[in-house]
Amino acid sequence: MPGGFMISFDVTGGDVTRAWIAACNALDRKDNPSRTGLHTVVRIADPTADDPGFRTELDRLRIAKRHEPIETVAGTLFPADLAARATDHASLVARYRAMYLRIKRYPGNAHGTYFGRLVAYPGAKKTDIDQIGNIIGRLRKQAGSKGPMTAAYEADLAHPADGDVPAELLVHAADRDNLYRGFPCLSHVSFQLDRDRRVHAAALYRSQYMFERAYGNYLGLGRLLAYISAQAGLAVGTLTVVAGHAHLDGPLTAIRPLLSGTPTLAA
Numbered sequence: 001m002p003g004g005f006m007i008s009f010d011v012t013g014g015d016v017t018r019a020w021i022a023a024c025n026a027l028d029r030k031d032n033p034s035r036t037g038l039h040t041v042v043r044i045a046d047p048t049a050d051d052p053g054f055r056t057e058l059d060r061l062r063i064a065k066r067h068e069p070i071e072t073v074a075g076t077l078f079p080a081d082l083a084a085r086a087t088d089h090a091s092l093v094a095r096y097r098a099m100y101l102r103i104k105r106y107p108g109n110a111h112g113t114y115f116g117r118l119v120a121y122p123g124a125k126k127t128d129i130d131q132i133g134n135i136i137g138r139l140r141k142q143a144g145s146k147g148p149m150t151a152a153y154e155a156d157l158a159h160p161a162d163g164d165v166p167a168e169l170l171v172h173a174a175d176r177d178n179l180y181r182g183f184p185c186l187s188h189v190s191f192q193l194d195r196d197r198r199v200h201a202a203a204l205y206r207s208q209y210m211f212e213r214a215y216g217n218y219l220g221l222g223r224l225l226a227y228i229s230a231q232a233g234l235a236v237g238t239l240t241v242v243a244g245h246a247h248l249d250g251p252l253t254a255i256r257p258l259l260s261g262t263p264t265l266a267a
Helices: 016-027 052-064 070-077 080-085 089-103 114-119 131-143 210-231 252-260
Strands: 010-015 036-046 168-170 186-193 198-205 235-247
Touching (some): 052 070, 070 210, 089 131
Parallel strands (some): 010 036
Antiparallel strands (some): 168 186
């Protein structure tokens, strides 16, 4: 940007749909021809809800541009169908780990998946760490104490096996993730427990493509938050997504009618 001007934003939406629209509109500005932003913040009041009709229209555009469906993107963060069939969290982890080698053979999954990193984080001595199980256990313990911890303040130097990291899911593995682009764009997700027994989540992305990935990412993160909250016997709070770099990609002339609420255009 001329003169060092940087586009950024901090937007809030009542649900996934409204938050995504607000973020896209914040990037789609005349003084921002690249449609990019740095250090952007999206807050979602109810990350478990979205507009199904809007999602259908957005999916229509995505499929026309040969992108995978939003549900597929969401499933990389949380496999909702598999979780619904699991009897408990241990069953979900066992089923996913049994499938993981096969999943990693699919195009784009050679380095793993986000959910794989959350339930089978590559630990020392070739051990896999169930980070989600650790988070659920720690939240249960804290919620049952007289003075529950509200938040933890970690840098990415923390390891998921550390006993003093009560609410952090790490995705980035420093000893193996050396690609400049690609997996993992999501670095970590942290959780906070408030006085009303609600669990809030904050996710940090190094990069976020609004058309290609963001809507599905928001949806998947919301489902992950809901799952962890339910397993810990707590209520779902808000979701905050921070992106080091955000880009409004895709067919802008087709996307803009969705952002403005006017009738949709043919893809």
